[in-house]
Amino acid sequence: MATHTATLAKTGVQISSTRRIVMGVIFLALAAVIWFYFGQGMNPELVTTFGLNSAGSSIMLPDWVFNTLNTLNLLAGVSAALGAFQLARGFGKSTNLVLGLVVAFFLFAFLSWAAAGASLNLAGLLRTTLQRAVPITLGALSGILCERAGVVNIAIEGMMLAGAMVSALVASLFNNWVGLLAGIGIGAVLALIHGVLSIKYKADQIVSGTVINIFSTGMTSFISAKFLQKYQELNNPAIFAPIEIPLLSKIPFIGPILFTHNLFMYGMFILLFVLQFALFYTRWGLRMRSVGEHPKAADTLGINVIRTRYMAVTLGGMMAGFAGAYFTLGSVGRFDEVMTAGRGFIGLAAMIFGNWNPFGAFGAGLLFGFADMLASRLAILGVRIPSEFLLMAPYIATMIVLAGVVGRSQAPAADGKPYDKE
């Protein structure tokens, strides 16, 4: 008996040590790429110039100039050291934090390499990254709301698209605020349909989400083709003006990056913090998560599973509607057919990447936003890697995360399962 317990315990240790080694190898691999791919053959005389002023900067900062090769070697060295430590000892609970650090080093090294002998506006890049992250993060938050209560939502894309169109249309007729509300409202309506199909009629949640996606894509394109293109005045909303936050926006470097955006950016940050707090620190969040993890247990404690799920799905739809309004009222100022271009699905991936956690999803959203931004910029810089491959990176990363190589992502236990009171 004792021997068997011992063997079991050993396999437990082996599993976690496998993960430690995989992580260590990943760190070393990133270090190796910095060292060999970026660093080798680099002219030691080359310098990288990073601009630190973006649009709206009031205090001009001088450019940041440094020797490329030395920086690369330094970053490679530090990453390799972290990898070696991870292999030997492991960082334990802070492994993910170190992973984030190494990835950040890698991205910085990449940018330094890309801008070797040239100049790159770092502040501008970061500002754009943040902007691109907004709809993705909001989409992920929509997914988190639904799935934390146990309803899979692959219809984020469709809800976003509907939100984009309706908000543009209504904003053109009335004003932006009414348009925004209408966009949020249409998200809620579609979410309710998803809810009725999947909660009441217990249709498969992925099929039901597909229904919403097809419907929304068809309906928005239909209305766009039938009305918006004919009557241009119906598709001419104003864009929410940027709001410079007093004082904060004057902070050098950070100020213009963070505090010179319009409503949607601040909205995203507020919703992000509110949701993170509400999920983990309030009664509302506790009950919602219990419904997503173990609805039967919640039911035995007197929590209304069905009502909670409807509530969560509707809020998720409103979030997606808000994300959709970003495209028309926050960015483009016009509705184009299929303009969300898969951001909803990327949001879904960001949700999984971020482990159904708002902050995690924001981190993933930044990563996706960064890749999105790079693809357009690097073409200009003439980097040797085709931009398409950079754009693929986040998708591949998501698949790796899903495969459990970098630690298993943990979906709510009852996610996707209809609740049958029996």
Next chain:
Amino acid sequence: MAKKKATRKSAAAKKQPAKKTTKKTAPVKAAKPPKVDKAPAAAPKGALGIFLQEISAAPWMVTALAIITGLVLGGLIVALTTEQMYALWSTSPVEGLRAGWQAAMNSYTALFHGSIGNPTRIIEAFQGGDPAAIRSAINPFFESLNKSVPYIFAGLSVALGFRAGLFNIGAEGQLFMGAAAAVYVGFAVTGLPAIIHIPLALLAGAAGGMLWGFIPGLLKAKTGGHEVINTIMMNYIAFRLSDFLLRGPLQRADSFNPISPFILDSAKLPRFFEAPIRFHLGFFIALGVAFLVWVLLFKTRWGFDLRTVGANPDAARYAGMNIVWVTIAAMSLAGGLAGLAGANEVLGINHNLAAAFSSGYGFDSIALALLGKSHPLGVVLAAILFGTLRNGAIQMQLTAGIPIDIISVMQAIILAFIAAPAIIRTIFRLRQPSHGEESVRVRGWGG
């Protein structure tokens, strides 16, 4: 012995429709039979009553009513989005309603003319006897069949996945990879006779799609990574890859646009008529492949493995089946079928590959696989329906000014009814089927 065989044959003939009901959508879970059996006493007696009762419990009834309801609601949307209706409404509501009705009728007439053909024109053309005029008059019908070809392949792909308990949302990406591979073989491999070149290009297309299905299949079987997310990711990777290919290795030498060279004549799928009819061999290849899929699923032991794994993995394990292998194989095959969809489009219709050449096949094929109950015959019929609607919608857009996207809306409505048959049963007061409803059920994220 002989007698026994004969009874079985005749029984089989009778049971043909029944057979379809038992071999419905996979992964299937027979829902529990209704707890309380409602006494059918309230139903009217007499032959008609019994007939109505029988028919209302028939499983195809929901499908038929879902399609009809979808078409009606589509018409309603057309009517409600007609400007004249509102303009006339203020003067006379009756006139307004008439305008709405007229708009709906006009669009469905245009849809019919665009998808099947204009009967008057066809009769006139045949009376006139001018071959070109005849071809042009009957062209809509053949173009509808052409349109249904990629739907058949992609629908089979999704259906095969369902049968194995897998949800393939990646038909779009697999289709693109198939198209890219087929086009490459079509223009880069020279000096082959058509009899070799065409199959080679088709095989290349299947292989391209297969690779795109194999990866999520492997991940699902080995790590439990959910195929829904992984196939969506594979879709985006395919789009980026095709962007890259069309700006690099596959780009036409004399063009700045992301477009591939035309394939060689030896790789083109033969067409059966002169212009403008583009009807090509692909349609029959699709029917043949559908037949093969049917044989594979229902007549071979591999299909038995696949359906068992899809319907009840625990029982499959008990019966000694290799679930890992079946999952990988099913996902690869599904990818291959979607790849063939892409290959047929480039080899039969477009003859080259352009960016954004596919639009929405992935999601449409999910809808039609569900509509066809994941049965190859059902998929073929649903695909022809979708192809016909899509094709007719082009005419509808031109003559009645109704955007083509109304078809997607109708598809979504039909799919909603298929996914939640209880809605249709409530609306039309249909009887509950005695064995309970069967429905698609996907396993949760992360395995």
Next chain:
Amino acid sequence: MAPVLELRGITKRFPGVLANDRIDLTLNAGEVHALLGENGAGKSTLMNILYGLYKPDEGEIIVKGQKLEMQSPTDAIRAGIGMVHQHFMLIPVFTVTENVMLGDETTKLGGVLDRAAAAKRIREISEAYQLAVDPDAYVSDLPVGVQQRVEIIKLLYRNADILILDEPTAVLTPQEADEFFKILKTLTERGKSIIFISHKLREVLEIANRITAIRLGKVVGSTTPKQANETKLASMMVGRPVDLKLDKKPAKPGAVQLKVEDLVVADDRNHVTVDGVSFDLHKGEVLGIAGVQGNGQTELVEAITGLRDPIGGRITLGDGVDITRAHPREFTELGSAHIPEDRQLDGLVLSFPVADNLVLNTYYNRPFAKGIMLQEDAIYEQADRLIAEFDIRTPNAETSVGSLSGGNQQKVIVARELSRPGSLVVASQPTRGLDVGSIEYIHGKLLEKRDEGVAVLLVSSELDEIMQLSDRIAVMYRGKIVDIVDAKTTDKTKVGLLMAGVRDKARS
């Protein structure tokens, strides 16, 4: 003293089953009232009614003198009733505090959780009742025994004074169970009243003040530990011997067909549930594995049939073939048959036709397949033959198995497994939930196999079944075989005692 709880004439029908038949029950303050009965006797249904999860068809519930109309568990909680379910209702990714406070949260302004206050109360409760738990620990990290304490704290946190404990020791190790009984003593000392559901005789005698036995949905008797002993309880729970004697020929045991040596198997949670089991099974005999469910029988069968790899020991067939880690298909091909415990989960594909289910593990062999092609004629020919031979009531061979009755579903499995030539049959709970006719039929078929010289391993938690069919009986208790006895020289009471882990009395 007026009882704190009174159930009067509770009746509950499910389609085709009378789960509770006019049950009366009273619970006095500060007592432990044990509800004794076999699996499926209707105990859990009764308790789910009491907890507001089911509505009774007839009867009333009176709590502290007041009639109670319950719509949901909320009403039960309000009336001071709390329940620990057989399968814990805990959320693994939540902390102890979160699990306990869920549904009855302590909050600050605006619905913000006051975890500190809740944790403080949990600490107070855990001190008062000696229920040591760490409020900040995650439930998934806790051993089962501690999880159970969390469940009890959940009830105390809601000020429940009527506690329903459904098979609370089923998942506990012996040490944990002893610990748990101490907790129950503390609880009753502080005025809590407890309904204790169990089928384990010894612990009922140890912990209860009063005992009520239920059988087939009816109360069959009440007693107290002072008046009763294990023998009496066993006969109460199992019922008077039913005169259903099978016409059984004497066994002619032959050579050893299955040899299990020192087998150790772990379950999905990596707990060792089969702990050093050894036995020989001879040709031409039925070896019954008796035991209360959950004592390792499931894992034992899974290990033998190839569905679960053992972590130690050896399984060999008569001709010396080692099947310790054999694949299920190898097991089948070596001439062995398996009637699985859960027919709908493992044994059948409900959406498939009867014919396909009849070849579920032979479809790839001739004559059912040639090359890769299935031979439908052969499959249906065999189906027609088996449907006739095994009296499967189905409209035809193409009907989906899911639409057949439970008895006919099981006959499909029996037909498939017993129609194959072979030398070993492993039958796990072959008649669970079936009607008497099907039971008799399946029993007859198993004995027929035995008389043909096949070795039959019968695993069942139905004592009657074991007694009727077996030639030898091995009794499993907590993963070990307590004893192997000769069926001719033993009686139900002795086996019942062995099932409760009592060995010495059964010997005497």
